[in-house]
Amino acid sequence: MKQVNTRYITCAGDAAGREALKEAAGLLRSGALVAFPTETVYGLGANIFKEEALERIFEVKGRPQDNPLIVHLPDIQAVKEVAGDLPREAQLLAERFWPGPLTLVLKKKEKVPARVSCGLPTVAVRVPSHPMARELLVEAGVPVAAPSANISGSPSPTRAEHVWKDLSGKIEAVVDGGSCEIGLESTVLDLTRSPPVLLRPGGITVEQVEECLGIKVVISGSEKNKAPASPGVKYRHYSPEAPLYLFVGPGGTVEEKMREHLHYWLNKGYQAGIICSEENPLQYAEAVVEKLGSRRDHKQMAATLYNSLRNMEARGVEIILVEGIPEEGLGLALMNRLKKASKEIIRGK
Ligand code: AMP
Ligand code: MG
Numbered sequence: 502m503k504q505v506n507t508r509y510i511t512c513a514g515d516a517a518g519r520e521a522l523k524e525a526a527g528l529l530r531s532g533a534l535v536a537f538p539t540e541t542v543y544g545l546g547a548n549i550f551k552e553e554a555l556e557r558i559f560e561v562k563g564r565p566q567d568n569p570l571i572v573h574l575p576d577i578q579a580v581k582e583v584a585g586d587l588p589r590e591a592q593l594l595a596e597r598f599w600p601g602p603l604t605l606v607l608k609k610k611e612k613v614p615a616r617v618s619c620g621l622p623t624v625a626v627r628v629p630s631h632p633m634a635r636e637l638l639v640e641a642g643v644p645v646a647a648p649s650a651n652i653s654g655s656p657s658p659t660r661a662e663h664v665w666k667d668l669s670g671k672i673e674a675v676v677d678g679g680s681c682e683i684g685l686e687s688t689v690l691d692l693t694r695s696p697p698v699l700l701r702p703g704g705i706t707v708e709q710v711e712e713c714l715g716i717k718v719v720i721s722g723s724e725k726n727k728a729p730a731s732p733g734v735k736y737r738h739y740s741p742e743a744p745l746y747l748f749v750g751p752g753g754t755v756e757e758k759m760r761e762h763l764h765y766w767l768n769k770g771y772q773a774g775i776i777c778s779e780e781n782p783l784q785y786a787e788a789v790v791e792k793l794g795s796r797r798d799h800k801q802m803a804a805t806l807y808n809s810l811r812n813m814e815a816r817g818v819e820i821i822l823v824e825g826i827p828e829e830g831l832g833l834a835l836m837n838r839l840k841k842a843s844k845e846i847i848r849g850k
Pocket of ligand 2 (some may be wrong): 648
């Protein structure tokens with residue numbers, strides 16, 4: 502793999518900051534790989550019209566060759582350049598949720614290279630709301646393919662330092678924009694099927710999408726619906742290196758089960774980690790404990806999850822026990838990531 506010097510770009514809101522962002526946009530346009538902050542997670546950007554840059558995305562991430570990329574654009578006009586005229590549902594959703602954490606799968610225009618969509622006749626598009634992402638996209642003036650800026654399979658990066666750890670020496674630049682506000686990837690909705698299919702839960706909830714469209718959507722991979730899934734969802738994802746056990750069930754019983762398992766692993770001499778809500782009473786000096794926030798505040802929990810998973814790794818945790826939450830609202834996306842990351846799901850009675 503090509504070794505490169507990675508630039509670390511910080512951009513305050515002053516003239517020097519704007520200049521730095523312009524430089525990053527120039528790099529992106531010319532075919533370099535530039536990681537940048539979005540409201541969901543950090544993206545690894547490449548100009549979609551630079552074939553070598555697209556190939557390098559797959560190479561530096563170790564991304565499966567058949568997992569298509571989301572194209573990031575500054576506004577709806579730019580979206581029409583890659584996806585043609587938008588169907589009515591896309592217009593409704595775009596008006597309501599863009600800029601924001603919603604990705605729409607639409608028919609693609611011919612000029613979108615097959616490498617972006619991995620040969621599919623569709624393209625996934627999103628208009629991010631993070632001010633630096635928007636400025637970068639406007640300045641770059643080209644559609645930007647941007648999967649999460651991490652090694653495939655590891656937890657997605659929600660801080661510039663996470664990107665640095667995974668990709669320094671492999672990409673040309675990292676733009677530091679602080680912590681990502683949402684901290685989970687975007688919702689992916691396929692509008693080429695009717696009714697629309699939710700391919701991945703994310704920052705915009707199913708309830709919000711259904712309320713906006715006035716119809717029920719099909720949830721891919723759910724027990725009731727066996728709609729064909731998106732190529733990317735079949736891969737193990739978002740996983741820390743240590744095995745993760747996810748605990749679900751009624752309050753009280755979950756804590757009891759977690760306590761039992763914790764004792765088991767501690768007795769075996771393992772360095773154990775616990776990720777749980779503030780309300781969970783588990784407190785162990787022998788274990789590394791990360792509290793994500795209140796059970797009633799899924800937003801806060803989502804924003805801290807990936808950072809907590811990475812902290813566990815950094816602190817040498819060998820086994821991770823995580824308290825599940827109800828699968829409603831943002832809880833659906835949070836639990837989707839945790840289930841994918843987990844080795845086993847353990848139910849309290
Ligand atoms: P990420 O790797 O986090 O950027 O995730 C991108 C997600 O969008 C993956 O689950 C992909 O499978 C999905 N995706 C991207 N493009 C398409 C497409 N054209 N059709 C269906 N799913 C797509
Ligand atoms: Mg990813």
